[in-house]
Amino acid sequence: MLFDPKQENLPYTFALIKPDTTLKPNVVQEVVNKIEAAGLTIKNFVQVQQLYREEVLNLFYKQQKYMDEIMTYMLSGECVMFLLCHETENPILVWKKMIGNKDPIEAKKADPQSLRGIYGTSIIKNEFHGSDDPFSANKERDIFKFPIPQKIPDFKFDKMLVSLETLFKFLYPPNLEHSNALERLDIFAIYGPCVNYHSVDQCLCRECALVGKEHLEGVRESLIASEQTKLGIKIRPQPTTATKTQLPQRVQLPPIRLLKEEDIKQIYQSLCEKCQFHCNGYAHLQGGRNMQHIMTDQELNTLAKEMNKQEILELLYSEKGNAANVMIETIDLNEPNHYTKEMIQLLFQELETDYYNRFKFYHLQNVILEDRRIRMNAWMSILINKPIHRFKNPKLVCKVPPEMRKNPESIHYTINRILPLNQTYKKKDITKMPLDFPPNLADKEKLNPNEEKLALLKKLHRDTHHMVEIQDAKKVVSNGVYLLRKYNDGRNGEWDNYSSLKAMNRGSYVNYEEKKRKEKL
Numbered sequence: 084m085l086f087d088p089k090q091e092n093l094p095y096t097f098a099l100i101k102p103d104t105t106l107k108p109n110v111v112q113e114v115v116n117k118i119e120a121a122g123l124t125i126k127n128f129v130q131v132q133q134l135y136r137e138e139v140l141n142l143f144y145k146q147q148k149y150m151d152e153i154m155t156y157m158l159s160g161e162c163v164m165f166l167l168c169h170e171t172e173n174p175i176l177v178w179k180k181m182i183g184n185k186d187p188i189e190a191k192k193a194d195p196q197s198l199r200g201i202y203g204t205s206i207i208k209n210e211f212h213g214s215d216d217p218f219s220a221n222k223e224r225d226i227f228k229f230p231i232p233q234k235i236p237d238f239k240f241d242k243m244l245v246s247l248e249t250l251f252k253f254l255y256p257p258n259l260e261h262s263n264a265l266e267r268l269d270i271f272a273i274y275g276p277c278v279n280y281h282s283v284d285q286c287l288c289r290e291c292a293l294v295g296k297e298h299l300e301g302v303r304e305s306l307i308a309s310e311q312t313k314l315g316i317k318i319r320p321q322p323t324t325a326t327k328t329q330l331p332q333r334v335q336l337p338p339i340r341l342l343k344e345e346d347i348k349q350i351y352q353s354l355c356e357k358c359q360f361h362c363n364g365y366a367h368l369q370g371g372r373n374m375q376h377i378m379t380d381q382e383l384n385t386l387a388k389e390m391n392k393q394e395i396l397e398l399l400y401s402e403k404g405n406a407a408n409v410m411i412e413t414i415d416l417n418e419p420n421h422y423t424k425e426m427i428q429l430l431f432q433e434l435e436t437d438y439y440n441r442f443k444f445y446h447l448q449n450v451i452l453e454d455r456r457i458r459m460n461a462w463m464s465i466l467i468n469k470p471i472h473r474f475k476n477p478k479l480v481c482k483v484p485p486e487m488r489k490n491p492e493s494i495h496y497t498i499n500r501i502l503p504l505n506q507t508y509k510k511k512d513i514t515k516m517p518l519d520f521p522p523n524l525a526d527k528e529k530l531n532p533n534e535e536k537l538a539l540l541k542k543l544h545r546d547t548h549h550m551v552e553i554q555d556a557k558k559v560v561s562n563g564v565y566l567l568r569k570y571n572d573g574r575n576g577e578w579d580n581y582s583s584l585k586a587m588n589r590g591s592y593v594n595y596e597e598k599k600r601k602e603k604l
């Protein structure tokens with residue numbers, strides 16, 4: 084890509100080493116060393132076998148007077164070409180000063196250290212070329228189709244820029260095998276963003292927490308100091324430890340409990356293995372007073388249920404009126420849809436990222452909340468057994484032009500589908516899987532919590548039965564119940580050969596026989 088909007092173009096100059104010098108590799112190496120010593124950086128270093136006539140014409144169109152001689156010399160052998168950049172100064176001027184005057188004799192007089200002065204032999208064989216101005220530098224770069232050198236933006240930690248990696252750390256924490264990723268995604272959008280911060284109280288072990296607390300105390304003191312200088316309060320000379328606690332502090336800051344990315348980077352080496360794993364594997368949601376608390380899994384679960392309840396209740400009101408209050412009590416408030424990692428990636432595929440593949444949090448938020456609206460409607464549709472297009476819900480009406488609806492920055496952003504992704508997503512074709520090895524237990528697909536429970540029950544019922552005494556048979560659910568019977572009783576025991584589960588009902592054969600026996604007595 085010639086121009087990447089995420090990056091910044093660097094000023095550059097075009098440089099060329101002519102055939103006679105290119106023949107001497109040690110001289111080229113010397114020149115390269117000098118270039119680097121001058122603080123210039125070399126980009127797109129190439130050695131070409133032979134220039135084309137047009138390239139030479141384009142390169143030296145200003146020297147029409149010597150064109151024939153230049154042409155024969157330039158076509159006589161290999162050349163080295165590259166672009167030069169400088170971090171602070173203008174690379175065009177730096178390079179021009181390094182090579183010196185066009186005429187090597189003049190160059191030697193003016194500056195004996197100049198490259199043309201040292202290696203040049205005549206005005207034709209002055210051995211080096213450099214662009215005169217930004218315009219010709221651009222033109223000469225274009226002749227050889229070099230890309231414009233670009234500055235790689237500095238990496239800065241920013242809460243509002245979220246990478247997929249961080250998001251997945253939050254959605255799929257290592258301690259939960261079946262995290263409710265969709266509910267966490269909604270929480271992320273509504274209360275987010277999630278952060279790579281860790282609490283000294285909640286995340287780290289005892290020893291590491293001490294290291295963290297010590298570090299945070301330093302952070303807090305430097306914060307107070309900077310606040311004080313900002314307010315123009317003079318910092319008193321350090322008092323002795325005895326009087327330190329008595330001095331009133333003019334700037335009050337609440338205690339800091341969270342280690343940010345920079346802090347973790349600084350103390351990372353002194354953490355134990357377990358805590359290092361924690362810092363690498365988890366991302367959290369901040370909460371609590373001054374945002375100094377990390378939301379626990381339990382808090383997140385409760386939050387998700389409460390969120391779903393509110394949303395479903397609101398939707399139910401518009402459809403069912405006051406009956407909603409009763410209905411809501413009977414509804415399972417766990418999100419019925421499940422998205423895989425691929426589906427979540429698919430959700431964000433049209434959003435743009437910065438150089439480090441981070442999304443803007445506000446874009447993610449818009450997309451997720453839109454998707455949540457769709458999921459909620461689909462959920463409602465199942466609950467009240469009514470197709471989505473017949474909902475009375477006013478949220479579904481939208482008269483905004485499609486361009487605005489596609490822009491995630493716009494408040495009118497919408498997704499062009501009415502079903503959750505897991506109902507529209509096409510799975511990969513598994514018929515082409517190789518079948519020459521036996522299926523492994525580990526290859527088995529993960530089950531959702533409810534499916535797992537069902538599978539377990541099925542398995543239990545396949546090879547076991549409830550065994551109960553005959554007098555308890557009525558108390559237990561009658562399906563799959565085997566009655567226990569004393570072996571030697573035979574038909575003379577308490578019950579006879581006709582006894583079966585069906586016969587346990589009132590008026591059955593057994594009861595009839597029982598009655599007859601009592602009457603005889």
Ligand SMILES: [Zn+2]
Pocket residue numbers: 280281282285286361362365367377
């Ligand atoms: Zn943590």
Ligand SMILES: [Zn+2]
Pocket residue numbers: 287288289290291292354355356357358359
């Ligand atoms: Zn630790």
Ligand SMILES: [Zn+2]
Pocket residue numbers: 288289290291354355356358
């Ligand atoms: Zn430790």
